[in-house]
Amino acid sequence: MKILVIGSGGREHAIIRQLKKNPLAETIYALPGNPGMTEAICLKADPMDISQVVAMATAKRVDFCIVTPDDPLAIGLVDALELHNIPCFGPGQKAAMIESSKLLAKQLMQLYRIPTAAWQAFTNTEEAIEYLRQQPLPVVVKADGLAKGKGVVVAKTLPEAETAVRDMLDKRVFGDSGATVIIEECLEGQEVSVMCLVDRYTVVPLLSAMDHKRALDGDNGPNTGGMGAIAPCPFYTEEIADICMRDIFLPTAHAMMQERVPFSGCLFFGLMLTKDGPKVLEYNARFGDPETQAVLSLLSSDLLEALGAVRDGNLLPEHITFKPGYACCVVAASQGYPGEFEKGLPITIEEGIEAAVHMAGVAEEGGQLVTSGGRVLGVTATGDTLRAAIDKAYQAMDKVHFNNKYCRGDIGKQALRGLEG
Ligand code: AMP
Ligand code: GLY
Numbered sequence: 001m002k003i004l005v006i007g008s009g010g011r012e013h014a015i016i017r018q019l020k021k022n023p024l025a026e027t028i029y030a031l032p033g034n035p036g037m038t039e040a041i042c043l044k045a046d047p048m049d050i051s052q053v054v055a056m057a058t059a060k061r062v063d064f065c066i067v068t069p070d071d072p073l074a075i076g077l078v079d080a081l082e083l084h085n086i087p088c089f090g091p092g093q094k095a096a097m098i099e100s101s102k103l104l105a106k107q108l109m110q111l112y113r114i115p116t117a118a119w120q121a122f123t124n125t126e127e128a129i130e131y132l133r134q135q136p137l138p139v140v141v142k143a144d145g146l147a148k149g150k151g152v153v154v155a156k157t158l159p160e161a162e163t164a165v166r167d168m169l170d171k172r173v174f175g176d177s178g179a180t181v182i183i184e185e186c187l188e189g190q191e192v193s194v195m196c197l198v199d200r201y202t203v204v205p206l207l208s209a210m211d212h213k214r215a216l217d218g219d220n221g222p223n224t225g226g227m228g229a230i231a232p233c234p235f236y237t238e239e240i241a242d243i244c245m246r247d248i249f250l251p252t253a254h255a256m257m258q259e260r261v262p263f264s265g266c267l268f269f270g271l272m273l274t275k276d277g278p279k280v281l282e283y284n285a286r287f288g289d290p291e292t293q294a295v296l297s298l299l300s301s302d303l304l305e306a307l308g309a310v311r312d313g314n315l316l317p318e319h320i321t322f323k324p325g326y327a328c329c330v331v332a333a334s335q336g337y338p339g340e341f342e343k344g345l346p347i348t349i350e351e352g353i354e355a356a357v358h359m360a361g362v363a364e365e366g367g368q369l370v371t372s373g374g375r376v377l378g379v380t381a382t383g384d385t386l387r388a389a390i391d392k393a394y395q396a397m398d399k400v401h402f403n404n405k406y407c408r409g410d411i412g413k414q415a416l417r418g419l420e421g
Contacts, residue, residue, distance in 0.1 A: 001064065002028075002029070002060060003025055003029070003064050004031060004065040004066070005028065005029070005068070006047045006053070006072055006077065007033075007047065007067075008032050008034045008360070009034075009069075010329075010359065010360040010375070010377065011290070012030060012033070013034075013359055014292050014293040015296065017296075018303035018304075019066075020039045021304075022302055024304065027041065029041050029043050030042050031053060032047065034359050034360065035359075035364035036357075036362045037359060048075065050077055054080050054086070057084070064311070065086050065087070065088045065089070066088070066089045067088055067089070068286050069286065070099055070100065070284065073099070073285055074097075074099070076092065076093030078090045078092050078093070079092045090264075090265045090266075091263055091264055091265040096285040099282075099283055099284045099285040099286070100146050100285070101145060102142050102151075103144045106121070108256075109280060112254075112258075113251075114251050115248065115277060117187050117272075117281070119183065120182070121182050122169070122180070124169075128169065128181055132165065135183065136185075137155070137157065137161075138155055139161050139183060139184075139186055141153045141164040141168070141182075142181065142182040142184065143177045143180075145176060151174055151177060161183075165181055187274050188275075189272045190233075190235040190272070191210070191270070191272055191281065192208050192236045192271050193208065193210065193229075193233075193269070193270055193271070193288055193291045194209075194236070194244065194269045195266050195288060195295065196249055196268075196269065197315055198263045198264065198267045199310045199315035200253065200262040200264065201253060202315045203245070203267075204315060204320050205244075205245070207232040207298060208232045208241070209229050209230065209233055209294055210230050210415055212226065212229065212408060213227070215227065215338060217408050223338070224375070225338075226288070226375075227330075227331045227375075227408045227411070228331050228408055228411030229288075229290040229293065229328075230326065230389070230415050231291065231297075231327045233415060240278060243278060244269070244278050248271070252267065252283070265286070265310065268286060268287065270284070290331055293356075293380045294328065294329040295327070297356060297381075297382050298323050298326075299320075300321045301318075301320055306319040325383060325385075326386040326389040327380060327381070327382045328386070328390045328393040328412050329358075329378045329379070329380040329393065330394060330397050330407050330408070331360075331377070331378045332378070332397065332400055332406070333407065334361070334373070334406065335404035337375065343370070344365065345370055345371045346368050346370050346402060346403075347368075347370060347401070348401045348402070349399060349400050353396045354392055355396030356379070356380045360373060360376060360377055361375050361376045381393040386412060386419055393411070394409075
């Protein structure tokens with residue numbers, strides 16, 4: 001079987017490693033992939049160029065394609081590949097709008113009474129600011145469309161919120177993605193990520209996870225693509241999981257069926273566990289990064305079979321099982337990220353590392369791996385306890401070297417406090 005994975009990050013590397021475990025996965029292509037993905041053959045192409053991807057997949061006689069990043073999903077890469085008889089894991093363009101339009105997601109939640117933060121949408125700056133002035137602080141301002149993970153501002157002050165609105169609506173800092181803004185209530189509580197495989201009505205949750213989005217220890221500094229993750233999340237009890245299944249996961253899948261946009265793929269629920277119960281912060285129409293690296297490291301079932309079952313419409317809960325224990329993924333970034341950073345610095349990894357290394361922002365120069373992105377790589381370790389997984393991940397990180405390496409020192413610390421008090 002020839003498999004094509006669209007994307008180039010640590011998440012895709014973790015998925016490829018799992019696929020490789022199935023003997024049927026004879027060749028795995030990554031488009032564009034990265035030179036650290038030694039298990040795959042990298043195809044040089046732009047995942048946003050639909051006709052190029054379709055032509056390549058056809059030429060390589062790809063049997064199954066997995067589309068993970070948000071942008072290709074949002075422009076309808078899955079629809080195009082399926083039209084050319086290339087079976088795909090991932091939602092079509094319409095279903096992917098649950099992520100690519102926050103307005104549509106909010107409208108869906110409102111219509112189907114799925115718990116989320118109170119909100120209003122605006123296209124007019126003055127009306128938005130008038131509304132802002134009546135809201136308690138902090139308040140959240142969001143761009144409707146995709147904005148490379150930067151479209152959400154949690155504003156502590158009114159001027160901060162007003163600036164966010166003006167940047168989005170007037171200055172169009174996110175282009176058309178900011179043509180509509182959502183102003184919403186700021187929720188308080190523990191944040192948890194739950195990814196579910198969804199095949200129309202069937203919802204099979206993976207292990208819960210906790211991302212660490214801020215650049216600096218103690219959840220300080222700017223938002224990033226994610227500096228580390230742990231799984232499972234100790235705050236996400238079985239009781240809460242049951243509530244989420246009943247009030248959020250199944251109602252969302254059913255709402256999409258009802259609206260004639262059945263979801264097939266991985267539906268990511270960004271949740272806030274508030275004192276009034278779990279509420280949806282955001283939906284993503286794909287696997288999360290770095291949650292996937294942590295969650296899949298505990299997978300005990302066959303990922304290829306599960307993803308194939310989603311595509312073919314016969315997903316069963318038995319397709320997804322996990323080992324006991326915990327996982328911790330720590331990301332090594334380039335100093336300066338998410339702002340400016342230096343590239344082209346040689347990466348060395350000592351022998352005997354006791355963790356999985358997933359490559360992300362790397363390039364090759366004269367046979368040597370060098371840094372090329374903000375988030376360079378991640379190390380993921382597992383252990384019987386969360387503390388053991390964290391310790392192993394940081395020991396492994398000590399064996400990774402490149403100039404200007406930066407990682408957070410407190411991945412999983414908050415979760416540990418939850419477990420150990
Ligand atoms: P997103 O880009 O949609 O993943 O949102 C980024 C982050 O903003 C989330 O992970 C939350 O930490 C935060 N956030 C989004 N919406 C809210 C909200 N209504 N209340 C509090 N925090 C929020
Ligand atoms: N870690 C959240 C995301 O992938 O958007």
